[in-house]
Amino acid sequence: MKNFKVAVIQMSSDFGLVKKNIEKAEKYIREAASKEAKLICLPEVFNTGIKFQGMNQHLDLIEKKDGYTLTKLKSLAKELKVHITCTLLLEVEKNICENTAILIDDEGNLIGTYAKTHPVGEERTLVRKGIEYPVFDTKLGKIGMTICYDACFPETSRILALNGAEIMITPAAWRGGHYFKEWWDLTLACRALDNLIYVIACNACGFTGNKEVYAGKSQVVNPLGQVLGTLGIEEETILYQDIHLDRVTIERNFNTVLIDRNIESYKKLTESIKGIENMEKLGGF
Template identity: 35%
Template sequence: MKLMIAQTNPVWAEPTTNLEALESLCRLAVEAKVDLLALPELAFTGYNIFERLDALAEAIDGSIVTAVASLADKYGLYVLFGLAERRPNGELSNAAILIDDHGQHIATYDKRYLWDREHQFFTAGKESCVVDTRFGKLGLMICYDNEFPEVARELAQAGAQIILSPTANMLPNAERQVLQIRTRAIDNQCFVACINRSGVEESLHYCGNSIVAGPDGEVLGRLGLAPGTVIVDIDLARIDESRTHQDYLKDLRIFDGADL
């Protein structure tokens, strides 16, 4: 699979403007024969929108998902992006949405580990998400989920070969983010990609440094602070190679009181 990470700096609270910019990214991805284009957390609204959520949160069949689905179908791309989703019961979730190359919505993941002010506005998700695609099993997590090893481990145990995490992480966390993503990859001997954003929203300075790590923790692609893209070829055979000498998931033991 050929993966493109788009580390964007969206215009705050202007989804129409940000969606217009998506088409040029789609063209770039097609020229590079990319299979999946991945964007950050809350990709088309900006992250620091808590006081604007009533206006900016959308249902899964709203204008943002509809527009992305149309472009995914037009360009024959899988597209992953973050969305402030309004659920049918009125609750809000910080979601990751996956659209396939025919414009079909095939997965929604609701962020399970909420950070800071998110607790006041979003309802935490309860379920992990692994989706089978023609280029492998994809697991989804979002931003603060990266910092809890249990999330990636649960996805790997459910068969995820590639874990993708739309993110809006801030300074001074760039190197910690890189270390955590590499660790999640090596611990689970799978591919892990963090799709972070750039720019500034009021007091929030985003740290960029989006990264794709391989099954042995190797850095396959990494960006700096500025907006940009990176394309990585993902060879799933690397997973079996990594597990030849030690297979952490197979050898994992769960201890209880009787083992102590």
């Protein structure tokens, strides 16, 4: 499908109130489906909310693949004939959790998962890092996913592009302090232009479990790094945007940045930075 409408749901979540959060999300999903959206995106761990300080409080909120949230989303996708993406804290092996982006097709099938590769701060104590960047060939196009902080690392989106992705979906729970709002905007535009790819970024709004403010500003960016549509910081609503995948083909045929790479000169990228090899012990922000 070369052209379709995406619905980006920017919503707040009450920490730990899973059924309440899912009921809210369901209303938005049904509204988006009624507006003929074919792809519906939800924020990072929308079902539980997040406490950035006190991640151990998430232990009782980790779900299995046959758990309540995923079962509900698969049912909605099948009923409404839409694709749905979000992230969940999933138990992938006994006592092992990953912050997992999921992709459900319009028949209610779980067709793809991606484990967050760059957990941040206390999140590192809760989840296992992913190490792969899968791309899923769907009815809508070739889709790859990153989660929140992953987008800060240009290697993530570059690997997705090299693996054939036309769209990068980024569910997030990106906070609004310091310079983070500006960082969010610049990061998404750069990832799109660097890789001549659509970026669909779905952020939370409202407050974290620690009463910090989310940055909001969910947006869709085209392969030229141009923002096609965006929401405000506090808006709890849906952003609708038409996606035209021919644009990816056109730009990649014109701009040769992906084939002009001098890969022999990039070996340094896989080395640790001298002096801060134990960076993970610092805790992050």
